[in-house]
Amino acid sequence: SQQGEEDPQALSIQEGENATMNCSYKTSINNLQWYRQNSGRGLVHLILIRSNEREKHSGRLRVTLDTSKKSSSLLITASRAADTASYFCATGRTGANSKLTFGKGITLSVRP
């Protein structure tokens, strides 16, 4: 079963607006990562937040993690048309069954 589930499935905003995407998961994790995929291309790693961190920034990206609610959000500020892509959250777990599990993705459209 999918570990991470993103919400909403699709998001359409105007250039300059902020985009907020959410991810929920079911079991304990060691880290949570966000990836971007432009149409038909490979996934590109955006940011990683560890389970003992609550917030992380990278340029126009802000990621929060709430382990008590098993949820994360990705905020893209001052969006640009070039941000149009699919965004995936992925949960990382260490140990005997260490793995990275991807959600189904969110399609973000930024209108010029």
Next chain:
Amino acid sequence: DSGVTQTPKHLITATGQRVTLRCSPRSGDLSVYWYQQSLDQGLQFLIQYYNGEERAKGNILERFSAQQFPDLHSELNLSSLELGDSALYFCASSAQTGWETQYFGPGTRLLVL
């Protein structure tokens, strides 16, 4: 550029045929992962190799197999191809065992006619 290379970029073949997809991981990465992405199934993890050994298996069909060679490049073999196998196949690599950042290749687009 992630440093992961995949060949070929595109592949068109017929049902019942067999194809081999190739992946070279980033320099120094020991783990290679294979994913299948289709419109209806999304991104599906197929299999992981770590330093030449199979490490984890996902939703990989019995008609599919993979291996990782001593130079760490990997091949995914798809046989008895069906129309439903048409998809994007991605290879990714990471430094170690599986839960860190993965670096994706550009993918191989397979079309089975």
